[in-house]
Amino acid sequence: AQTERDQLEIPTYHVYDRKTMPGGQGYLMYSNASSSISAVGNIFPVVLYLVAAMVTFTTMTRFVDEERTNAGIFKALGYRTRDIILKFVLYGFFAGTIGTLLGTLLGHYFLSGIISNIITQGMVIGESREYFYGDMTLIALGLSFVASVLPAYWVSRKELKEEANLLLLPKPPVSGSKIFLERLHFIWKRLSFTHKVTARNLFRYKQRMLMTIFGVAGSVALLFAGLGIQSSVRGVSKRQFQEILSYELIVAQKTNASSQESKQLTNRLEKSDIKDYRPIYSKVIEASLKGGRDKQTITMMVTDRTDFAPFVSLRSIKQGESLSLKKGVIISSKLAQLARVTVGDRLTLDGHSFKVAGITENYVGHFVYMDQASYQKIYGKRTSANSYLVQLRNPSTRKVQTVSRDMMDLAAVKAVSQNASMISLFNSVAKSLDTTMMILVVVSILLAIVILYNLTNINVAERIRELSTIKVLGFHNKEVTLYIYRETILLSIIGILMGLVGGYYLHQFLIAMIAPDAILFYPKVGLGVFLFPVGGMILLLILLGIYVDHYLRKVDMLEALKSVD
Structure with a gap:
């Protein structure tokens, strides 16, 4: 008996949790996939909101400018300034609230269900439950008010500082100023007249210039990051x-x-x-x-x-x-x-x-x-x-x-x-991320369309008298279109380049954030990740250019040049 006792090996004990126990691969796959999606959900909405907030800010500013004459009439009739401001604030409030509530419902009961089904696809697990998150909804409402109500209040308050007689007149055009390029005579003297006008107008409308650049850059960065994650995920397995x-x-x-x-x-x-x-x-x-x-x-x-x-x-x-x-x-x-x-x-x-x-x-x-x-x-x-x-x-x-x-x-x-077990673990995370990124890529494309269309439309509407003037002076239709659209093209190119740089660093940050503890995503991306955002923006610019050209051909020059004085 002593001999048998001496021959016994010291036992080894293994303590397992749900993720490490034999047969617990499914729990680990679900945990890794959900944590990766959660990490994406902490980053992408921030960038999406910032880009969308810029569009909302521009839209509300434009709305106040369009109502300038009406605001002057109200002021002349004796309405108090705060009552007139309240009109714009309420418009922003209701627009922001309705949009937020629609987005909240879609987020809670549509997108979350789709993403949840993506994660659990192929797993033996019951249907996911849908919850309403009151704190997230309140944050969304608060952010929508920042983007829609505050700009309306700020811009209208600034406009209504003027007297009623000035508000009844059209807003004077933004004054131009000498730009740095004019000091570089060896470049400036080689530019044509229209190119010189374009260069000066870029800096003449600084707010729109910044909105276009950062709006396009944000959309391209989101597109690059989404496609980059797909490329990084697909490149790992091989x-x-x-x-x-x-x-x-x-x-x-x-x-x-x-x-x-x-x-x-x-x-x-x-x-x-x-x-x-x-x-x-x-x-x-x-x-x-x-x-x-x-x-x-x-x-x-x-x-x-x-x-x-x-x-x-x-x-x-x-x-x-x-x-x-x-x-x-x-x-x-x-x-x-x-x-x-x-x-x-x-x-x-x-x-x-x-x-x-x-x-x-x-x-x-x-x-x-x-x-x-x-x-x-x-x-x-x-x-x-x-x-x-x-x-x-x-x-x-x-x-x-x-x-x-x-x-x-x-x-x-x-x-x-x-x-095969490691491949299965990785593929579960890869598949869920790949499909989720596709949703975010589609959202980024739609955001880019809204940004460029909105800014281009505002640019044309605000400068319709200027465009009618040069048309009367003998500019051809193509020249009139390029007179204003050349600025959008140049600003979009700058935005695309900035977006590619920003997208690269956003992609590197995201793949480090979303990867589970046992996975490292491939840092390099395919050539298509660079080409698709650039090609998509170029196609969008071409389509918008066709729309602008068609719109300007139908402009009634005499009606646009009528003075309200």
């Missing part, structure tokens, strides 16, 4: 599971397997359907990291060689250079990010501290790679292989499952881990 991790299976061997059982395993690994295999020491570690929300599962791999090629590609994420285990321990990029360590820092895992010699490119999961020399230095002992990295000649899902079943039938095999 990069991670074909170029970085090139094995299909990790076969764990029992430590107490007999020589005969081990030989059976070796014979199975030598069969023709196995392309290559490598014995390694593998260990799973659970650790809490500074930047992680929960305990992280980390896979440690130890080899007797200087690298894991061709099964794992160890490359620096920035320079792309190959990393060697001779220099020391190499950790995956997301692990380094959560642990907040860089090359040369020390990291403590599994109760042992070691120096980080390199950080390798990796997008799904956490890994620690080392050779036998590093392991012996950290743990004070050498270790023997307990697992095999396996590459299959046919990496199809069916073949992977077939080989996994064959391996599990062997007495020497303790467990078989497939990359």
Whole structure:
């Protein structure tokens, strides 16, 4: 009995929560997908609101200008200034309130349901419940009042400081001033008359200039960020599971397997359907990291060689250079990010501290790679292989499952881990983000249409007398259209360039924010992410140009030039 007692192994205890327990993959997928969507929901609405608020501000300003004569009549009839201001404030209040309530209902009971179905698609889970969030609704109402009521009050109060007789007259045109470009004579003298007028008018209407630039820039930035996230998400799967991790299976061997059982395993690994295999020491570690929300599962791999090629590609994420285990321990990029360590820092895992010699490119999961020399230095002992990295000649899902079943039938095999579980985890997050980004891309396109149409319409309406004057003076229809639309084109180009720069940094910020603890999104984006926002804006400008040209051809010049004096 004493002999049997002495031979007993000290048991290892595993404590699981809902995310880490065997069979808890679905809970983890749901948690990761919902947290990523939640992170997007904290950033995108802010940018959307700022861009929409600029459009609302411009619209309310234009409304007050259009009602200038009526305000003068009311003032002449003896109405108090505060009563006239109240008219504009109430208009902004009701417009903002109705719009907010419609948006609140759509957000609570339409968009949220669509996004929830996207997350839970393919999961065995009941229908999501819809709740009404009073605090969010109050915030939305407050922000709508800032964008619609305050501008109405501010602009009308400023206008009504004038006397009634002045309000009854048309608003005098904005006076021009000498611009910096005029001082550059070698450029200015080479410009045509219409180009000189365009250059001066750009700075003559400063408010509209800024609104157009920032409105277009905001829309392009949102488009770039949405498409960029889609590109980053789609680029991970191929990069991670074909170029970085090139094995299909990790076969764990029992430590107490007999020589005969081990030989059976070796014979199975030598069969023709196995392309290559490598014995390694593998260990799973659970650790809490500074930047992680929960305990992280980390896979440690130890080899007797200087690298894991061709099964794992160890490359620096920035320079792309190959990393060697001779220099020391190499950790995956997301692990380094959560642990907040860089090359040369020390990291403590599994109760042992070691120096980080390199950080390798990796997008799904956490890994620690080392050779036998590093392991012996950290743990004070050498270790023997307990697992095999396996590459299959046919990496199809069916073949992977077939080989996994064959391996599990062997007495020497303790467990078989497939990359399919990591792929499934990533695809669940990727699919939900991809569809959600598509919704936000559509919203960004609609916002761009509203911005450019609104600003162009206001620009034409405010300068109709000026346009009629040059038309009477003999300008052709094309020249009249370009006289005013050339400004929109130039300002939109500036906005597009600013939007691409802003979108790039917004995209980099978002992919760092929305990625779950075990996933790092691919930072590079495809060429289409740059071309689509630019092409979309150019197409929108062309369509608006056709509309403006058609509108100006029908203008009654004599009616527009009539004086109300």
